[in-house]
Amino acid sequence: MTDKAILSVVAGRDKYWVNNKHDDKYPPLPGNKIVQRAEELVGKKMCYSLISRNCEHFVNELRYGVARSDQVTYVFVAAVVASLVFGDIIGIAGFIGIMLGS
Numbered sequence: 001m002t003d004k005a006i007l008s009v010v011a012g013r014d015k016y017w018v019n020n021k022h023d024d025k026y027p028p029l030p031g032n033k034i035v036q037r038a039e040e041l042v043g044k045k046m047c048y049s050l051i052s053r054n055c056e057h058f059v060n061e062l063r064y065g066v067a068r069s070d071q072v073t074y075v076f077v078a079a080v081v082a083s084l085v086f087g088d089i090i091g092i093a094g095f096i097g098i099m100l101g102s
Contacts, residue, residue: 026064034062 007016020028047053056069
C-alpha cells in the first residue's frame with residue numbers, strides 16, 4: 001500500500017495534497033521512523049512560537065530532522081525588501097523636498 005493510499009483513508013473525502021518540497025535538499029526519513037517520532041510526542045506539551053516553533057517547523061523536523069519554516073523565511077525576506085524599498089522612497093522624497101526647497 002502506498003503512502004497516498006493510506007493518507008486517503010485518513011483524509012476521507014477531505015481535500016489534501018502531499019507536500020514533499022524539501023526532498024531535493026534533505027533526505028526524508030522512512031515513513032515508519034516519521035510515524036514513530038510523531039507517536040513519541042503524543043500527549044507531550046510543546047512550546048509554540050510563530051517564528052521558531054510553528055507547525056511547519058514541526059512537520060519538517062519529523063520528516064527531515066530539520067526544523068525549518070519557509071513561511072517565516074519568506075515573511076522576513078519580504079519585510080527586509082519592503083523596508084529597503086520604503087527607506088529608499090523616503091530618502092528620495094526627502095532629497096526631492098530638499099532640492100525643491102532650495
